[in-house]
Amino acid sequence: MDCIEKLLQGLPLQASEFIHLIENREEYRSVLQAEAAAKTKQFFGNKVYIRGLIEITNICRNDCYYCGIRKSNANVSRYRLTDTQILQSCAEGYAAGFRTFVLQGGETQTDYVPLVRQIKKRFPDCALTLSLGEKTREEYEALFDAGADRYLLRHETADMAHYNRLHPPAMDFSNRMRCLKDLKEIGFQTGCGFMVGSPGQTPETLAKDLEFIQAFRPHMVGIGPFIPQADTPFGAQPAGTVELTLFLLSILRIMQPRLLLPATTALGSIEKGGREKGLLCGANVVMPNISPMFARENYVLYNHKLYSGAEAKEGLAILQQELSKIGRKIVFERGDYQP
Ligand code: 5AD
Secondary structure, eight states: OOHHHHHHTTOOOOHHHHHHHHHTHHHHHHHHHHHHHHHHHHHHTTEEEEOEEEEEEOOOSOOOTTOTTOTTOTTOOOOBOOHHHHHHHHHHHHHHTOOEEEEEEOOOOOOOHHHHHHHHHHOTTSEEEEEOOOOOHHHHHHHHHTTOOEEEOOOBOSOHHHHHHHSOTTSOHHHHHHHHHHHHHHTOEEEEEEEETOTTOOHHHHHHHHHHHHHHOOSEEEEEEOOOOTTSTTTTSOOOOHHHHHHHHHHHHHHOTTOBOBOOHHHHHHSTTHHHHHHHTTOOEEOOBOSOHHHHHHOOSSTTOOOSGGGBGGGHHHHHHHHHHTTOEEEOSOOOOOO
16 A cells, blocks of 8 residues: 555554655645644544633743854843733633643753643633743642643654754753653643754654654644754754745644644744645644734744734734635634544
């Protein structure tokens, strides 16, 4: 059986087969995109879930070579939102219709348990997603017990040597994988993911990402093109492409039809219409920014990051217009993973 047949039948692929698909993607693109669109429609109809993204701090103890808020970047004006500011952002998001809030921030020692409790108490009908980096199993358990529902932690790459090319020696591939395993075991709806076109990425490392996802079976996967940020060691590296991102989105949708798969901000930022293309290739989630404006301006992971218009809560009407052109509509539901 050839690898397309296997993929379409939901059978596991080997690394060599993923490599074959990626290297010959011109040949396979249209059939996989059509199948991904069909699966999206079958499992989600025309629904697109929205998540209100709050960038709670750009303070970070890590020094990832690709990331604009890495600790060595002295050109960042650092902030941390107060609990009051975060609750206010949630309240504004709630009024706009959001029923999932995503707290994303750099990695710090802060204990977010009291904040999680307050948000869940004040907005009991909302899902709360955290994206706050690596923590101990006990810390993850405490956040789950406080009511957090989901956790996003991109694995960044499933190849150890590639991981070490993207991160300084203080960061450990096996700890990241430990975190993901703990999160899923604890009961979080768990998301992993990676950048497309990060320096040193090859069809071989991408095949490892897909094999990892195939075995791990996350509930969410975030992928978007790598976009250089001028103040980082990778500031002069080429960006990833929309084309390869879309191809990988299609594969992910076919591999795991129920996956919550965002058309990421990076995909929308790198090319006008990128978000819509993502939705046409299998994505079913968008994450508009609901942070206070000063936070958005300083949460610069990469250059030219969108944070207004259809990328923001102020632009939901614009977003809806753009989605209706592609036959889709925003739904104001929690949008949990359905096993
Ligand atoms: N380009 C694209 N994505 C980036 N991220 C960090 N820096 C960049 C960049 N320069 C992604 C990482 C991280 C997520 C929050 O943002 O994958 O996990």
